[in-house]
Amino acid sequence: MSPIAPDYAFATPFLNPPASPIRSLMPYAMRPGTISLAGGYPAQELFDVEGLSVASTQVMARLGGCLQYSNIDGQASLREQLARLSAARGLRCNPDTELAVTGGSQQALALLSRVMLQPGDHAVIETPAFPNSVQALRYTGAAVHTVPSGPQGIDLDALDELAARVKPKMVCVVASFSNPCGATLARERRLRLLELAVRHRFLVVEDDPYSELRFDGEAVPPIAALAEGEARHWAVYLSSMSKTMAPALRIGWLVAPAEIRRRCVGAKAADDMACSAWIQEVVAQYLANGRYDEHVPRIRAAYGLRCDAMAGALARELDGRIRFSKPQGGMFFWARLTGDVDATRLLPYAIEHEVVYVPGKAFYANPAEADLHAMRMSFATMNEAQIAEGMVRLGRALTACEANEPVSVSLAA
């Protein structure tokens, strides 16, 4: 290969690909002995290996029929099961015309973005948000605007004002246990969001990987499930098996008005032709066996204990130095350092003390809006004892940082 790269004429959205601050933390998070609260991974020891093995064995017995290309919109068996699962959450749909299987909810958002957006268009996402969602919107070349989100979810007054001004085609939210805020949009706020969608004629896109991980309080139906009359044309629902079954399956789904769904399926044909028929059959079999309904409560219970452990240890070890609101589900605490030290300055000290979190600024589409004192801590992958120890270490790291002690770890700015 030539030592000097040619001046490739990259497409505009790919000219300056952003570095991933979360991925760059992973080498530290993987160090033996380190307590990592940084990842967005679900707990590996809670994967239902036995249930998936049983389903796999059943599918193996009819493997010959599962090695062909799948229908682009997904295997009929899986679409039927996913329609049943969506209905259990309150969202009824036709599995043949309104639902399609996707490669995780990430691909669902990427397909939808491609179908709806082009340069010159406007889209809105709450901030802070999952960086890959922001990128899915940005890669279309559309202008991506942000609306602040907090413990109650997206600020609807700010959205109303922005929508009147920029006329977005899509507004994206994680309405249940958002990543990174852990926030949930209450039912009446979901209804108001639908009203805004109808008035301003934008699609409300709810990305929902987390709602089934509720360990406290009452379930709130998906936004699309609350849509009546004209609002039904403006609501799209995306979900995923990544946090409740396993991310390696790469199975998610979308529920959308038929005209939108049809175009997303066309985009998927151009993207990856279809998800693996084999894996889809395993997921469908697992669901048909009733294992999903049996297993998800176990994950929920374990995460509930871990969340309690984090809330207790934060209050005990960092009383007054970190503020937080306790989520009712999902995997994340969004916490805020109350003193002069910000989350980026603290991080090398934390790494030295063998505990890792993600500074909140990684989740802001617009760096100028970032809350530099915020941090995201996942309680999903560590057990209660590790979480408690992690908070002890974080307290020590904060003390060392406040005292300006020398630190051996240096991180790129």
Ligand SMILES: Cc1ncc(COP(=O)(O)O)c(C=O)c1O
């Ligand atoms: C808000 C959000 N959307 C989408 C995803 C990706 O999910 P999937 O594995 O289904 O593509 C994640 C994963 O962390 C997420 O937090």
